[in-house]
Amino acid sequence: MEFKEGLKLALQSLWANKLRTVLTLLGVVIGVASVIAVVTLVNGANSFIETKFSSYGADVFTVSRMPQFITSADDYVKFQRRKNILLDDYRYIEANCKSCVGIGAQQATVAKVVRGTQSVTDSTVRGYTWQMPSLQNLNITEGRDFTQNDEEHASHVCIIGTDIRDNLLAGVDPIGQELRVDGSPYTVIGVSEKQGSTFGASQDNWVGIPLTAYQKSYGTAKSVTIYIKAGQAGSVLESAADEVRVLMRSQRHDAPGAENSFELDTNNTLVGFASGLTKSFGAVAGAIAAVSLIVGGIVIMNIMLVSVTERTREIGIRKALGARGKDILMQFLLESAMMALVGGFIGVLGGVAVAEAVTLAIGFPSSVAVWSVVAGLIVATATGIFFGVYPARKAAMLDPIVALRAD
Template sequence: MDFKEGLKLALQSLWANKLRSVLTLLGVVIGVASVIAVVTLVNGANTYIETKFSSYGADVFTVSRLPQFITSAEEYERLQRRKNILLDDYRYVEQNCKHCVGLGAQQATVAKVVHGTLSVTDSTIRGYTWQMASLQNLNIVSGRDFTATDEEHASHVCIIGSDIQDNLFPGTDPIGQELRVDGAPYTIVGVSEKQGSTFGASQDNWVGVPLTAYQKSYGTSKSVTIYVKAGSAGAPLEEAADEVRVLMRSRRHDAPGAENSFELDTNNTLVGFASGITKSFGAVAGGIAAVSLVVGGIVIMNIMLVSVTERTREIGIRKALGARPKDILMQFLLESALMALVGGAVGVIGGVGVAQLVTIAVGFPSTVALWSVVMGLIVATATGIFFGVYPARKAALLDPIVALRAD
């Protein structure tokens, strides 16, 4: 019996027991769908993280009071004792760093934005130094960016995200118009490019104002984040980072041998840390999903054993007509492998669909990886073959005389 004939017989057998085949597939479908959904969401999160941090450029790093990611309550409590990074610290680094090509600083809070009778709540208010647009690759689609004069004079001008434009200035050009942030008036000079939403939160509900104007409204005591641009990635980045580290330790009087009282993060550090978290999450979720595959494989083995028992006489007739043990083995292995492959295909479609529904419902990013689709089909087929070996071998070893006597 050749492979083509064995495949035809396997299809006929599965089609003859449609309901049983469908019920048998459920375990494999659930397992593969779980794996594909998890991998798709993890890939989406990794892609978002890489895109988010790489938008600053590979040669940009940050200096902040707290790290981007805190992994325990004890660590958070310890880090809260750190002194704030103030605008004077930023000025000190700006004046003394010789390897820094560009520097900027930022603070942020949440406030209500009002224009006439319209308002937007929970808007992010960003206080920028005038260099921040270039450091963050902020694209101004209408109007202009901040200037050094705006910062020097604490001008009440602002740049807005597209959500502010859509909600407060529908159908009109917002450039030159006024809005109020926590009661303080600002004139709009620029509109930023639309960035969309991530993890269910809009990235366009924000207002950027000069940092000096921001601090007049919200005070100067809160910590700022410093952004530093080196000449390029590689050695110049390390040199600039080392120089800034020395300047900050000197400025903050960190004792020799003591840990830094601030956090210096490069894009690679942040991306690596975040990717490690998502991979760990994916490994745990994948392990749980693998249990479903094992259960599905056991169900396949059980059904194939039932099939062997039901078809004992058929097996005896095939052997009497000249079928070799390896022909019987191939027939039953093809049935279990085909059953698992179909379940894997349905699981792949279902997993991608679940991931897309999560993206639509809560804005969690998802990216379909071709390797995960191929791997899902391979793993499903391998599961069917592995758990189908015992029933197929049992069928192949049946004595034809005994098999022909079966009812």
């Protein structure tokens, strides 16, 4: 029997039992949809993480009191005991680091921003040293950036995100307008380009002010985060990081042999840690999806065994007319493979739809990986073939005389 003829017979058999075919497909559909949805979301999260951290530049690293990712309560308590990183630490590094091309510091809090009778709540107020916007690659689309003079004189000027402009300054030229941040007046000197949202939270609802002005309003007790640009990734970055590490230990009087009283993170460290978390999540979800595929495969095998029993007389007639065992084997294998392939195709569409729905609902990034679609279809088909071998072999080994006697 030719492959084309076997494929035609398989499709006819599946179409003749549409409801049974659909119910049989559910296990494969759920398994493949789960895999595709998870891979799409994990791929989107990894792409977002890499883009987000790489936007600072591969040659930028940070010094902070606590790491950006804390995995246990004990670590959190330990890091809380550390001394704050103060503006004096930043100035000490700025004055003594010979490998640093650029250096800045930042603090942040949440505040209410008001203009006239309009207001925006839960806005992030960022206290910036004058080099910080360029270190974070913030593109100023209107107006100007901070200057060293703004920082030295604690000027009441600000750079705003597009949410602030759209909600409080719609229809007017924002440059030169006055906003009140927690009651303090600031003059708008610049507007940053739109950054979009992350996991459903807008990244444009913020106001940046000089760090010196920030500390006059909110105090100097809280820790700052220092951003340092090495000028080049690789060995130059490592050299600058080592120099900053020595300077910070000296400034903070860390005892010889004692661990650092601060955290020094490069982009590769942060991306690697975050990617490891998403991979672990993907592995767990993939294992759960594999269970669904196995269940789906067992259902396919069960239905194919039922089909062999129901079509025993048909198999006997075909063998009596000259069909060989391998022809019968091919026919039933093609049926199970086609059933799984159709289920895989539906599962791929369903998985992508679920991932996109999650993105629309909560803003979680998603990105369809072509390899995952191809792998999903191959795995689904392979599942159908694997679990279809036993029923197909049973059909192929039927004695035609015994099969013809079946009712």
